[in-house]
Amino acid sequence: MEGDFIKINKSLLPLSWLYGLGVGVRNELFELGVLKSRSFDVPVISVGNITVGGSGKTPHVEYLINLLKDCTQVAVLSRGYKRKSRGYVLAEKDTPMREIGDEPFQMKHKFPNIHVAVDKNRCEGIDRLTQDEETKNTDVVLLDDAFQHRYVKPGINILLVDYHRLIIYDKLLPAGRLREPLSGKNRADIVIVTKCPKELTPIEYRVLSKSMNLFPFQELFFTTLEYCDLIPVFDGEAMEEKIVLNDIRHRNILLLTGIALPKQLEVDLQPYTGDRTPEILAFPDHHSFKKNDVALINSTFAQMAEPKIIITTEKDRARLIGLEGLDENVRKNIYALPIKVKFMLDKGEKFNEKILSYVRKNSRNSILAKAKNDNKPKDGNNSGNRPRTISFRNN
Structure with a gap:
């Protein structure tokens, strides 16, 4: 059943309250504009969660890579968790795992034609990917595990929620596994409940959908993992x-x-x-x-x-x-x-079109952008294909 891997240490709840206070203050500073979030002139899609531990980020990022790699130059930017290097590192085919971390290493070897880079400072990482000579052809940046990195304002913010550790039942660190209060999910444009059992019933879908308590602008999807x-x-x-x-x-x-x-x-x-x-x-x-x-x-x-x-x-x-x-x-x-993601309720095409539509509207050099511009009327009022990053909420 959902939430079956959640364990709450009730004795640590007072510390969770203090932790939540600190996180809440930081989030409020971003909401007030005291701390600034940057937009970029290239499509940016963030994939992350608000819990500690695996929620299926890597297979979902790989799903996006497979969706986009044939029509855009994809770049993946990660923090490079537990790597032995510092600063910005662009992965090459022979870059050792210790320099970039296990997940970026995995993605670079599975998809050698995409750009994979690591940088703790995501803003600087995006600047390098879009300005450095070897990567300036980047059409779209996928941010791996960056939901809490609010200095970047992505065009689409995807929040992953593990079916077996639903955030609605969890508590803040250190009593539970939440990185920030449940209200943090309100920043997501798309919420995906991951690792769902294949035999979910219609009533279970409805109960889960209602319990997530999303806003009308937020889209909810369900995925399961398939083993190869x-x-x-x-x-x-x-x-x-x-x-x-x-x-x-x-x-x-x-x-x-x-x-x-x-x-x-x-x-x-x-x-x-x-x-x-x-x-x-x-x-x-x-x-x-x-x-x-x-x-x-x-x-x-x-x-x-x-x-x-x-x-x-x-x-x-x-x-x-x-x-x-x-x-x-x-x-x-x-x-x-190997594992791959499969969308449930036949919603894969709907998800794909939302991603492709966003990239098509905001990309500079991709096949998608060329197709878009070929269909534009060629007159003096055409503003060209000036890149822009807009929120998915406005699409």
């Missing part, structure tokens, strides 16, 4: 190039994760694992694997009976690729589980 065939972590070393997910039922499985909610992955894999309960090695989110972790992985897998396999996430794959000390048998049998 397993791919080898180490190219050229795995015994099989790809493993069909349904074929893991007769193998002993070591589930290796360093994500926020490993329990959900275990539950989602249960239809494919059957009666076999996976052995689980769960590390903290964005965990940096050390020598003792490598030894634990090696020994745990060595003790398992054949046939056996290690399954990990795409995000963990980014941190495992450069890891030294893994046994040869581990390297040959460790596979990543």
Whole structure:
């Protein structure tokens, strides 16, 4: 059921009140204009949440990349959580994971033709992406995990809400997992309830829609995650190039994760694992694997009976690729589980058109912008294709 992964530490509620006071003051300073939000002359789409931990940001950003990459030059800008570098870094094909973080590394390797950059200061990052020689052809910027970064005013602000940790049931840090008060959702143009069970009933959709209590200008969507065939972590070393997910039922499985909610992955894999309960090695989110972790992985897998396999996430794959000390048998049998987003209630096309329409109206150089301008009347009153960023609320 929804909200089933929420745990509230009631003894910490007084500290949550103090935390909320500080966050509330900061948000009010932005509302009053004391702290300034910048708009940009390129379409900017922010994808984020108001909770700590995974809500499906990366697969939703990748959904947007797939939607836009064939008609625009896409750039993704992230903070680069837990990277070892500072300032602005533009990812190249050989940029090591430690310089940009696991999620940007994953996206650059899956989509080598897009620009991927990291910068804690998102305003400076957007300036660099749109002005530097190698990236000035950027048509649209996707901000990864920037809902709280209010110094940027995105054209579309997408808020993700985990079905299993609905914000309406949660509390502020440190008692709960909310980064800011529930009222923060009012800044979103689009709200997506993510990781929904595929068997949601019509009445459950209606209850969820009503409980989110959104404004009329806000659009609500529901998505679920679909798991794809397993791919080898180490190219050229795995015994099989790809493993069909349904074929893991007769193998002993070591589930290796360093994500926020490993329990959900275990539950989602249960239809494919059957009666076999996976052995689980769960590390903290964005965990940096050390020598003792490598030894634990090696020994745990060595003790398992054949046939056996290690399954990990795409995000963990980014941190495992450069890891030294893994046994040869581990390297040959460790596979990543790709995931993709699917919109429910047949609302995918509606979401796609909202994104494409916004980019079409505000882009400078993309195929979408060219198509728009080709259809404009060519007269003296035409103001041209001067770029502008407008709020989705006005579209």
